[in-house]
Amino acid sequence: QSEFESLAFVDGLTGLHNRRWLDQAFRRQVERGQRDGKPLAVLMLDIDRFKLFNDTHGHLAGDRALRAVAMTLNENIRPGDLLARFGGEEFALLLPDTALEPALSIAERLRRAVANQTSHHMAGLPAMSISIGEAQLRVGDTFEPLLERADDALYAAKTAGRDCVRWA
Ligand code: C2E
Ligand code: C2E
Numbered sequence: 001q002s003e004f005e006s007l008a009f010v011d012g013l014t015g016l017h018n019r020r021w022l023d024q025a026f027r028r029q030v031e032r033g034q035r036d037g038k039p040l041a042v043l044m045l046d047i048d049r050f051k052l053f054n055d056t057h058g059h060l061a062g063d064r065a066l067r068a069v070a071m072t073l074n075e076n077i078r079p080g081d082l083l084a085r086f087g088g089e090e091f092a093l094l095l096p097d098t099a100l101e102p103a104l105s106i107a108e109r110l111r112r113a114v115a116n117q118t119s120h121h122m123a124g125l126p127a128m129s130i131s132i133g134e135a136q137l138r139v140g141d142t143f144e145p146l147l148e149r150a151d152d153a154l155y156a157a158k159t160a161g162r163d164c165v166r167w168a
Contacts, residue, residue: 011085013063014070022084026094026143029082033096033137040137041103043093044150045073045110048129048162050089057125065128068121069114076113077106092147100136100167107132107165115163131157134167 009021017025026042033040047053047069054062066089073083073091082094093110095103111132119127133153135146149168157166 014067014085016070016074016091017082017084019084019087022082022086022092023143025082025084026092026147029094029096030137030141030143030146034139034141038097039099041095041098041100041106042135042137042146042150043095043103043107043110044086044133044147044154045091045093045130046132046154046158047089048131048158053126053128061122061125064122065118065125068118069128069130071121072113072117073110075117076110092150100134103134103136104165104167107134111163111165129163131162132165133157134165136168 009017011018029040047065050062050065053065070085070091073093077083077093080096082096084092086092095106098106111130114128114130116127119125122128131154133150133156135149135153137146153166153168157164160166
């Protein structure tokens with residue numbers, strides 16, 4: 001793969017994989033999960049009150065916050081886990097071979113890591129928090145409904161007061 005091709009799959013701001021990469025990589029994992037009949041978890045993660053943070057501290061601080069959260073998430077997962085920036089202040093994580101219970105404890109670990117570690121990456125800015133929605137692959141599932149359920153669960157986490165984990 002040429003450097004140009006691989007850069008097309010990287011988010012310039014955070015250095016994470018981008019949406020275009022996610023579409024391909026997640027689809028492949030979903031197909032594999034269906035074939036193998038193994039569990040698979042998708043997490044949607046969204047920074048809480050990001051717009052307010054941007055309006056209060058400015059867009060450069062907002063960029064730093066996005067990078068700090070991306071770095072924190074990336075440091076707290078395994079190399080085989082698939083993390084990408086989904087867009088805006090939202091990230092997506094696919095955990096191959098992972099059932100509900102471990103997926104929820106991973107989500108909780110990530111939530112806590114962001115609450116505790118991001119300010120350390122941001123030199124004096126207030127700590128960020130994230131809300132997380134989790135969904136499990138179901139028989140006959142495809143990429144879109146799986147992500148939609150994770151996104152619905154994320155919405156439930158927001159409605160429940162943010163800085164928490166919910167599942168579909
Ligand atoms: P890694 O596999 O890339 O994991 C990065 C970080 O994700 C870990 O940093 C930890 O914060 C989190 N993490 C990953 N898997 C788990 C888990 O099952 N439970 C919990 N509570 N956290 C997890 P950490 O702990 O500093 O480890 C750094 C590296 O050391 C890991 O990188 C891995 O390569 C290795 N490692 C640490 N503990 C173990 C272990 O029990 N078994 C194996 N095979 N490797 C380990
Ligand atoms: P745990 O932290 O309670 O994790 C339980 C199981 O959840 C793990 O079983 C693994 O199947 C899954 N899991 C947890 N974190 C991650 C993750 O970041 N990515 C993925 N893909 N899966 C994850 P496993 O592998 O048998 O590990 C058993 C225990 O060993 C873990 O219990 C933890 O206490 C320790 N451990 C394993 N690897 C690491 C590591 O890299 N860092 C740390 N700190 N602990 C680890």
